[in-house]
Amino acid sequence: MIQTLNDASLDTFPKLMLSHARLRPDHDAIREKDLGIWQSWTWAQAAGEVRALACGLSSLGLKRGDKLAIIGDNRPRLYWSMTAAQSLGAIPVPLYQDSVADEMAYVLDNADIKIALVENQEQVDKILEVRDRCPRIEHIIFDESRGLRHYQQSFLHNFEKVQAAGRELDASNPDFFQQQVDLSSGEDTAIMLYTSGTTGDPKGVVLTNNNAIITARNGVIREGLGPDEEVLAYLPMAWVGDNLFSYAQSYVAGFCVSCPESGETVGQDLREIGPTYYFAPPRVYENMLTQVMIRMEDASKLKRGIFHYFMGHARKVGVRILNGETVSLKDSLLYSLGNLLIYGPLKDVLGLRRTRLAYTAGEAIGPEIFDFYRSLGINIKQLYGQTECMVFICVQPDGEVFADTVGTPAIDVEIEIDDSGEIRYRSPGVFDCYYKNPESTASTKTKDGWVHTGDAGYFDDNTGHLKIIDRAKDVGKLNDGTLFAPKYIENKLKFFSFIKEAVLFGNGRDYSTAFINIDLDAVGNWAERRNLAYSGYIDLAGQQDVFQLIKDCVNKVNQDLSQDSRLGNSQIHRFLILHKELDADDGELTRTLKVKRSFVAERYDTLVDALYSDKSECHVNTEVTFEDGRTGMLEADLKLSEAEIYPVKSITREVAA
Amino acid sequence: MNDKNIDDVILAVDNISLSFGVMKVLDSISFDIKRGEIRSIIGPNGAGKSSMLNVINGFYHPQQGSITFKGETRQQMAPYVAASHGIARTFQNIALFKGMSTLDNIMTGRNLKMKTNLFLQALHIGPARTEELENREVAERIIDFLDIQAIRKKPVGKLPYGLQKRVELGRALAAEPELLLLDEPMAGMNSEEKEDMSRFIIDVNTEFGTTIALIEHDMSVVMDLSDRVLVLDYGLQLADGLPHEVRANQDVIDAYLGIPHE
Numbered sequence: 001m002i003q004t005l006n007d008a009s010l011d012t013f014p015k016l017m018l019s020h021a022r023l024r025p026d027h028d029a030i031r032e033k034d035l036g037i038w039q040s041w042t043w044a045q046a047a048g049e050v051r052a053l054a055c056g057l058s059s060l061g062l063k064r065g066d067k068l069a070i071i072g073d074n075r076p077r078l079y080w081s082m083t084a085a086q087s088l089g090a091i092p093v094p095l096y097q098d099s100v101a102d103e104m105a106y107v108l109d110n111a112d113i114k115i116a117l118v119e120n121q122e123q124v125d126k127i128l129e130v131r132d133r134c135p136r137i138e139h140i141i142f143d144e145s146r147g148l149r150h151y152q153q154s155f156l157h158n159f160e161k162v163q164a165a166g167r168e169l170d171a172s173n174p175d176f177f178q179q180q181v182d183l184s185s186g187e188d189t190a191i192m193l194y195t196s197g198t199t200g201d202p203k204g205v206v207l208t209n210n211n212a213i214i215t216a217r218n219g220v221i222r223e224g225l226g227p228d229e230e231v232l233a234y235l236p237m238a239w240v241g242d243n244l245f246s247y248a249q250s251y252v253a254g255f256c257v258s259c260p261e262s263g264e265t266v267g268q269d270l271r272e273i274g275p276t277y278y279f280a281p282p283r284v285y286e287n288m289l290t291q292v293m294i295r296m297e298d299a300s301k302l303k304r305g306i307f308h309y310f311m312g313h314a315r316k317v318g319v320r321i322l323n324g325e326t327v328s329l330k331d332s333l334l335y336s337l338g339n340l341l342i343y344g345p346l347k348d349v350l351g352l353r354r355t356r357l358a359y360t361a362g363e364a365i366g367p368e369i370f371d372f373y374r375s376l377g378i379n380i381k382q383l384y385g386q387t388e389c390m391v392f393i394c395v396q397p398d399g400e401v402f403a404d405t406v407g408t409p410a411i412d413v414e415i416e417i418d419d420s421g422e423i424r425y426r427s428p429g430v431f432d433c434y435y436k437n438p439e440s441t442a443s444t445k446t447k448d449g450w451v452h453t454g455d456a457g458y459f460d461d462n463t464g465h466l467k468i469i470d471r472a473k474d475v476g477k478l479n480d481g482t483l484f485a486p487k488y489i490e491n492k493l494k495f496f497s498f499i500k501e502a503v504l505f506g507n508g509r510d511y512s513t514a515f516i517n518i519d520l521d522a523v524g525n526w527a528e529r530r531n532l533a534y535s536g537y538i539d540l541a542g543q544q545d546v547f548q549l550i551k552d553c554v555n556k557v558n559q560d561l562s563q564d565s566r567l568g569n570s571q572i573h574r575f576l577i578l579h580k581e582l583d584a585d586d587g588e589l590t591r592t593l594k595v596k597r598s599f600v601a602e603r604y605d606t607l608v609d610a611l612y613s614d615k616s617e618c619h620v621n622t623e624v625t626f627e628d629g630r631t632g633m634l635e636a637d638l639k640l641s642e643a644e645i646y647p648v649k650s651i652t653r654e655v656a657a
Numbered sequence: 658m659n660d661k662n663i664d665d666v667i668l669a670v671d672n673i674s675l676s677f678g679v680m681k682v683l684d685s686i687s688f689d690i691k692r693g694e695i696r697s698i699i700g701p702n703g704a705g706k707s708s709m710l711n712v713i714n715g716f717y718h719p720q721q722g723s724i725t726f727k728g729e730t731r732q733q734m735a736p737y738v739a740a741s742h743g744i745a746r747t748f749q750n751i752a753l754f755k756g757m758s759t760l761d762n763i764m765t766g767r768n769l770k771m772k773t774n775l776f777l778q779a780l781h782i783g784p785a786r787t788e789e790l791e792n793r794e795v796a797e798r799i800i801d802f803l804d805i806q807a808i809r810k811k812p813v814g815k816l817p818y819g820l821q822k823r824v825e826l827g828r829a830l831a832a833e834p835e836l837l838l839l840d841e842p843m844a845g846m847n848s849e850e851k852e853d854m855s856r857f858i859i860d861v862n863t864e865f866g867t868t869i870a871l872i873e874h875d876m877s878v879v880m881d882l883s884d885r886v887l888v889l890d891y892g893l894q895l896a897d898g899l900p901h902e903v904r905a906n907q908d909v910i911d912a913y914l915g916i917p918h919e
Binding site: 265268 | 760793794797798800801802804806807809860863864
């Protein structure tokens, strides 16, 4: 363990950096692939760059409390600009680099940005476009000068020139930088991160140095991270997770962070770096797995055979081996052989060969995807977090990892479930306030520091882990009082590749029912392999064999639900397969492809009524919008069916199920 | 592009005629290309556009006329002379080494810049090693410039068409040309790929100061990019001037842009 970890006097990021530069000046701090070569900067070099930049920013008028916008891909210079701003007591505000100018304008103005430090011409152009709406922006600094040669504006500055000015100031006043650094302490604001704002305008979450550093430190201690971890910084800098994993934890533990060459090379860069500590949202793991499976389909028969044989064995014993349980000698030897032939090379291709710890969060992850990685020996775990507390609320402990929980409370985090089922927490990471928004602050955070998450969940009786079931406002009750968490069950259905979309009903009803959309690709493929002819979605969705296929899926979900004493009574009693795909053009999905449940319920009220009757067939007539904007009518007779209902287990289940 | 300093002529062709047997492909064509400009050549299919580029870089030898490049007047060019004096080109039908990687293809563009002998190169020692490192750096800068890092090691034959076009541009740039000839750089591209390619052409022109002569069919692209436009029609020179002049020229409208239907 390194000295910086327990030194409470290192309560700001600049202090942490200077301490690394002093104690271990030659250890790599950050890396970037440029011109095909990994270029590294040691902590001493990085500290020099930050010092020059901080002085340069000061010469442009950046002072304590001023806001510096940072916009671009993960680049060492952009990470340094965070520390440079923090050295002056100014507040860095990273923005999502792929936002359009209009979206940026709101944040730039709301955050009172004084200087914007951006990666390239693309970002400069966006700021120039909205500059009249953000009158407080005084300067724009750019990293890459390409395409900016003919820009004449006097408020545009080259990054290197700003640093050069900073070096001059530093030479004439060598004590300035250290004095500035010493002015700040743990109570001061470290950073402002804007929440994505799917509901209403984005809110600026103000986090102090203590919030960030203590939380980062607790994470490092809990997982035993050291100064030799390898991390790839590839997720947006504006996202709290990147700020924690690639910045705060790197500064606390002193490990090196690598920046990919470009957005498209992340896969290759991942392989070259071989991170030991890795975060990815479920979608990334899912894509990786799909890539592997597609490539295996094209492999020779022999290779495919070996692959499937050993993957089968991994599914059988891999997770148990990872959890440290004992398996028979034969299984253990076979697993070692598999490691030599399949698992090792496969992990190498994925770039996860050295990964000791991989996190995922943000959405539910399919149990099959989760188990695939774990059976390969990759310690992938789920966590639960929010911007409002610098990520960590819950983490799964090693050896206690389940696909449908988010783990136990992180160090120093207290969790409560209130009467409505909403999760509340309190921790040292809890944010100071929403910037210039006391109403939202008051409605989210209580006076004694409890934060409402807006998520509904409960502690699982069997595992003691927190389980997130849905957004609190979407959770209802069946008439018998059972919790009804539609998204939780819909997700379970959607984990089957045959099911593309599902809509659950049940709030205020006697039992749950479901609309189901089949996945045309997956089911179409399945049908082709069985020589089932079909003309299109509506025909395929209406076939008896397909109906049976989906029914099996629903039954499996019910069986799974029956294992859960709280949600067991919300098993799906009746379901139907919709005659058309839910579509954003018809208003059934949002543009981000989320189901608008109440709209769907209203539009297909005859179908919902039919599900709550004993009819086995229902005629439906629907208006549809075609891509060119014309509308037409779609008619169909839909089958309705009962699903299998399983007795609910109320007794405690063995942990190692 | 307004502040570009376009003055001296880098290339002038005077009274060029080219025929294959009885077929006259170019008939008394004269025009010039000024240093630093983007010069477009347009015309219907078979107008002689590609032939004109082939005359400039020495693939075809005209029966009549002269070519003045950087002050030296010749009856005809030889491909080797053109290449070694700073003319590089891309082709209408992509002419890359399909089995080689993007990087290797771009490195072939450095061929004329390599001075050490085969023996040293084969052993990868001494000056050959230094030279290769220098050339690799140039190639990497081009890869960075064209934003093709992700396909650096991929065989170009497996790349989508739009990217192959980009690699071909990269190989031409590797020769650090003074005059770059682009034969339909945007043929067969979708609008997004065209936009990207236009951006690269403008960047090559402004960042490196490279003079560019291009053949293109997409009128909006030509009108946006070009400083001056030459119009050919069945081997004859129909018009030559600024984009808006050419667009307003009645002969050009009739021959190429089409007659408006009432």
